[in-house]
Amino acid sequence: MKIMTTLIAFVVVLGFLVFVHEFGHFLIAKWVGVKVYVFSIGFGSRLFGFKRGDTDYRVSAIPLGGYVKMAGENPTEPLKGSPDEFASRSIKERLAIIVAGPFMNLIWAVLFIIMVFYFGIEQPTFLKQQARIGWIQPNSIAEQAGLQAGDIIVSLGQQTITRWEQALKFIDTTSVKDLTITVRRQDREIQVQLKLDKKKLSQDGGTLGFFPPLPPVVGELRKGWPAEKAGIQPGDKIIALNGETIHDWYELTHVIHNSPGVPVELQVERKGEKLSFTLTPRKDEADGKGYIGMLPFQQTEKVKYGLGESVKQSLVFNWRMTRLTLGYLWKVITGQQSGKSIGGPIAIAQFAGQAARTGLTELIRLMGFLSLQLGLLNLLPIPVLDGGNVLLLAIEGVSGRPISLKKREIIQMIGLAILLAIMAYAIFNDISRFFSP
Structure with a gap:
C-alpha cells in the first residue's frame, strides 16, 4: 500500500508539473500562430492520446518529463519559410514561447502556496508567543554582540516586536548591514549592535545565532x-x-x-x-x-489566512525559496558546498509519497516547492534547457543572425551531456541515500 501510494503520488505530482510547463509553451506557440504537432506528457513511445487539428495530444511511456513539438523548431529539418514555423517568428515571439514554460511553473508555485495558507497551515505555537530567546549559538553574531538566552526581543531596528512571528519575518527580509536590537533583560532594556557580515552569516548557516525556546523532546x-x-x-x-x-x-x-x-x-x-x-x-x-x-516535538496549531494575506505569504515564501535555491546552486558551482543533497526522481517519489500520506495540504505544499524548482532550473543557461535557448536567442539578437547549424548542434550536444551528467549524479545520490546504513 505504501509503495502504491508513493507511485501514484509521484505520477500525479510530476505529471501535473510537466503538464503546466509544457502547456505554457503550447499556449503561447498557438497564440503567436506557430503550428504544434505534438503535446506529450512523458518521453518515448506513445501510450495513448487523441488528435485534434494539427496536434497529437499524448501520454508517452517514460514519465520523466514532456515536450511540445513545433513546426520549424528543429534546425536539422528543412524549413518551408511558412509563418506558422517557429523559426519564422520574431525573436520576441520565440522568446515568449520559450520562457512561457518555466513562467507557468513559477505562477503555479505561487498558486499552490496560496492554497496552503488559505486552507490552513500547521504552524508552531511559539510564533504567536513573546520573542524570548531560548538559545544562543556559540561564536555566532548574536553571542559576539552580547545577547543571552532569556533576553526578550523588544525591537529590531525601528520595528517593535511583540512575538516571534514578527522577529523571524523581519530577519528573513531585512537587507541592512548593521542591526540594532533592543532586548529586555530582567528589569531593564539593553541595546546591542549586530554586524551582519556576509561571510560570518554564511559560516553560521545564514542565521544570526539566536533561536526561540524549543524543549529537547x-x-x-x-x-x-x-x-x-x-x-x-x-x-x-x-x-x-x-x-x-x-x-x-x-x-x-x-x-x-x-x-x-x-x-x-x-x-x-x-x-x-x-x-x-x-x-x-x-x-x-x-x-x-x-x-x-x-x-x-513541537506544539502546532492550524492557522488560516484570508485571500489577500495568503497571496502575500506565498510571495514571501517563494521569494525566500528562490534565494535559497539560487544561493545553493551558486555554492555548488563555485565549490563552496557539496552537491550531495541534489536529488532526482527517486527522491521526488519518496517526498511525494510521504507528503501524500501526511495529507492533501502537505502534498500541495510539495507541489508548490517542486514547481518553483522546475521553473528556476529550466531557466539556467544550459543548452537544451529553456534558459540555454534564451541564451542562444540573445546571441542571435546581438549578432543579427542565427547561430549556424553546425555550432548549434555542438552547443546542444554539450548541453545534453551536461544535463545527462547532472541527472546521473542526482540518481546516484538517490541510490546512495536509499542504500545508506
Whole structure:
C-alpha cells in the first residue's frame, strides 16, 4: 500500500508539473500562430492520446518529463519559410514561447502556496508567543554582540516586536548591514549592535545565532538512523549529552552536528525513568555535519489566512525559496558546498509519497516547492534547457543572425551531456541515500 501510494503520488505530482510547463509553451506557440504537432506528457513511445487539428495530444511511456513539438523548431529539418514555423517568428515571439514554460511553473508555485495558507497551515505555537530567546549559538553574531538566552526581543531596528512571528519575518527580509536590537533583560532594556557580515552569516548557516525556546523532546525518528537503532523513542526528553545538561533542542543539535562519526552518549527521561544510549552521528556528505535522525516535538496549531494575506505569504515564501535555491546552486558551482543533497526522481517519489500520506495540504505544499524548482532550473543557461535557448536567442539578437547549424548542434550536444551528467549524479545520490546504513 505504501509503495502504491508513493507511485501514484509521484505520477500525479510530476505529471501535473510537466503538464503546466509544457502547456505554457503550447499556449503561447498557438497564440503567436506557430503550428504544434505534438503535446506529450512523458518521453518515448506513445501510450495513448487523441488528435485534434494539427496536434497529437499524448501520454508517452517514460514519465520523466514532456515536450511540445513545433513546426520549424528543429534546425536539422528543412524549413518551408511558412509563418506558422517557429523559426519564422520574431525573436520576441520565440522568446515568449520559450520562457512561457518555466513562467507557468513559477505562477503555479505561487498558486499552490496560496492554497496552503488559505486552507490552513500547521504552524508552531511559539510564533504567536513573546520573542524570548531560548538559545544562543556559540561564536555566532548574536553571542559576539552580547545577547543571552532569556533576553526578550523588544525591537529590531525601528520595528517593535511583540512575538516571534514578527522577529523571524523581519530577519528573513531585512537587507541592512548593521542591526540594532533592543532586548529586555530582567528589569531593564539593553541595546546591542549586530554586524551582519556576509561571510560570518554564511559560516553560521545564514542565521544570526539566536533561536526561540524549543524543549529537547523527541517528536519523530527516521527509520534506520542512529537514534532509532539505539532505541530512542518519540516522547523521550533529552536531559544530558556526554554528561552535560541539555536545556534546549538547538543546543543538542549543535553538538550532534559537530560530532560526525564520533560516538556520543544521550541520557533521556522516559515516563519518569532515566535511560542512557550511545550512538554515532552519521556524517552527511553534503554539509559534513553529523545527524542521528531525530526531529523535535513541537506544539502546532492550524492557522488560516484570508485571500489577500495568503497571496502575500506565498510571495514571501517563494521569494525566500528562490534565494535559497539560487544561493545553493551558486555554492555548488563555485565549490563552496557539496552537491550531495541534489536529488532526482527517486527522491521526488519518496517526498511525494510521504507528503501524500501526511495529507492533501502537505502534498500541495510539495507541489508548490517542486514547481518553483522546475521553473528556476529550466531557466539556467544550459543548452537544451529553456534558459540555454534564451541564451542562444540573445546571441542571435546581438549578432543579427542565427547561430549556424553546425555550432548549434555542438552547443546542444554539450548541453545534453551536461544535463545527462547532472541527472546521473542526482540518481546516484538517490541510490546512495536509499542504500545508506
